[in-house]
Amino acid sequence: MPRTLEGQITMEKTPSYFVTREAPARISAMSKDTKLIVVVRDPVTRAISDYTQTLSKRPDIPTFESLTFKNRSTGLIDTSWSAIQIGIYAKHLELWLRHFPVGQMLFVSGERLISDPAGELGRVQDFLGLKRIITDKHFYFNKTKGFPCLKKAEGSSKPHCLGKTKGRTHPEIDPAVVQRLREFYRPFNLKFYQMTGHDFGWDG
Numbered sequence: 001m002p003r004t005l006e007g008q009i010t011m012e013k014t015p016s017y018f019v020t021r022e023a024p025a026r027i028s029a030m031s032k033d034t035k036l037i038v039v040v041r042d043p044v045t046r047a048i049s050d051y052t053q054t055l056s057k058r059p060d061i062p063t064f065e066s067l068t069f070k071n072r073s074t075g076l077i078d079t080s081w082s083a084i085q086i087g088i089y090a091k092h093l094e095l096w097l098r099h100f101p102v103g104q105m106l107f108v109s110g111e112r113l114i115s116d117p118a119g120e121l122g123r124v125q126d127f128l129g130l131k132r133i134i135t136d137k138h139f140y141f142n143k144t145k146g147f148p149c150l151k152k153a154e155g156s157s158k159p160h161c162l163g164k165t166k167g168r169t170h171p172e173i174d175p176a177v178v179q180r181l182r183e184f185y186r187p188f189n190l191k192f193y194q195m196t197g198h199d200f201g202w203d204g
């Protein structure tokens, strides 16, 4: 990490930190005052999104349905498959809470980041002790992309949407498999809501 002067904030983003066992101790050893921001979305949609990303690079992989189960007839989920394992947020969070107080972590809703980006970024700015510079007026909904985009990219006067790798169309998944995954995640989600003090609304 670069040196940070008084009045500056240094930010670092890596999707895998949250699920890397060594990360909490290492980050705490570097600076125990580090503020942590975690973006989470419905773990079922997350798993399908993860699969969609892999499929785009390796079109020959087995179906989502077959990778989900250790044994499809008994409904036993393969929790060693990373697309499934990453969504067990409560388990990952337990390891972080051994090193950081929960108040030093902000959990951003991936769903609200799409439905109300300015609102969710308002929470981020407050958490970081920043003025609310980014507001509703910075965003518009791009119908072609199907997502909110920036009216002006930084240092430019042109609108800016995220790239093609963000917001891909997901394949159709057998509804029974989706239902089984919802059942599987439910207790972990409820635990996660308790731990964070925030109901993300993934379980109806």
Ligand SMILES: Nc1ncnc2c1ncn2[C@@H]1O[C@H](COP(=O)(O)OS(=O)(=O)O)[C@@H](OP(=O)(O)O)[C@H]1O
Binding pocket: 015, 048, 049, 050, 052, 110, 113, 114, 147, 148, 149, 161, 162, 165, 166, 167, 168
């Ligand atoms: N504004 C906007 N535009 C496009 N996409 C948006 C936006 N806000 C959130 N998202 C969601 O971000 C998802 C991709 O982010 P990732 O978490 O995969 O990114 S990363 O790999 O962790 O960097 C991506 O997931 P998929 O839809 O599954 O592709 C989007 O749903």
